[in-house]
Amino acid sequence: MAGNRVFAAQLAGLPVFGPDGESIGKVRDLVAGLRLDQQPPRVLGLVVELATRRRVFVPMLRVTSIEPNAVTLATGSVNMRHFTLRPNEVLVCGQLLDAHAMRTDGTTRVTIADAAMEPTRTRDWVLAKLAVRERSTRLALGRRRAAMQVLAWNEVAGLGLTDLTGQPQGAGQLLMLFDTMRAVDIAATVRDLPLKRRHEVAEAMDDERLADVIEELPEDDQKELLAHLPEERAADVLEAMNPDDAADLLAELAPAEQSRLLELMEPEESAPVKRLLAYSSDTAGGLMTPEPVVLTPDATIAEALAHIRNAELPSALATLIFVCRPPTATPTGRFVGVVHFQRLLREPPAELVASAVDTDLTALRPEAPLAEVTRYFAAYNLACAPVVDPEDHLLGAVTVDDVLDHLLPDDWRETGLHDFGLPSAVDPVDPDTPAGPAEPEEADRA
Structure with missing residues (x-):
């Protein structure tokens, strides 16, 4: 390991790699098993988010190294069931950080800012240290923010499972x-x-x-x-x-x-x-956004490029400029055509967008069903498409991501894409296959 103490906030977000350097996902949290006594809780494993957005539990025994910029796993099997928290467990970043507690001497209230895990002689990892800030009850006008202190786990009281699920809890550290x-x-x-x-x-x-x-x-x-x-x-x-x-x-x-x-x-x-x-x-009108990039024919190529450089503009909407007569707010004046962003890159900045307009692209009608919209995108190889009413007013634009959202199963955000798994170095375990003998961590977690 790179060191003997690893803080949770530094670990969250690190990329996870297999033994041969293949990318597996990112660390999203640590799972710890809470105890009834004051002894440090054992870190059971990591919550790893795969490229498919599915979150799985990876036992600590599978972790071979933790570096400042990456986590490496050993060859072995990982259960591909979506991670769910069990009754005696706590998410370190999700529940422990920002929790309110008391020093065991009973004199000082503190807020948990971070938690550090350390290895033991038995190859276990435990939450041995807590980084805390004092929570003063006095007016703090003119005072600096309380300094951070690192305390042993048993120097802080009020971090049992009931405490963590029942007390008011801030969210500052998690938002960071x-x-x-x-x-x-x-x-x-x-x-x-x-x-x-x-x-x-x-x-x-x-x-x-x-x-x-x-x-x-x-x-x-x-x-x-x-x-x-x-x-x-x-x-x-x-x-x-x-x-x-x-x-x-x-x-x-x-x-x-x-x-x-x-x-x-x-x-x-x-x-x-x-x-x-x-x-x-499930129609083009229901799928569209009413806020595409709309310019008049006398706008310049430079103006058009400035609009699609907007960092807040979704990438699919940035692929087309819609050229219309005033007004430019939807529903617009008469729809003239579109300018493809690749065409913008080939034209002199001082030229007018009217010189680069594609007037041959067929527009969708708002009542067009999803199947027709899907065929339209496949036929024209577009990421964005105009929606125009019978009077040639631009009503909005449909983007390919909205089409995909409606084509995928209703629960795709919950289950991820099952056809993708971990790289071969870490063999996935089919969640529908009866499990064999559990690894030590899995047995303890059960």
């Missing part, structure tokens, strides 16, 4: 871990958290970040999380979501709840969502 993660990875982490902790994290996130995460959650989790939020906050989060995703979510709610949330949204934010709700979810 989320800073470097994509929304889809955060969503997978949030799904694995206990319900109470999930709500705490949602309450601590800003509206934009929470909106990004909700868009990546399965439908039932989306509705549960939205229902937990106060109505005013739920409306703010819906405003921050992409209109097509907000419409999909609202379409699953009871009519009274849907109407109430639309009323609480700002009129300019709810208007495009209401237009999308008028279409069936």
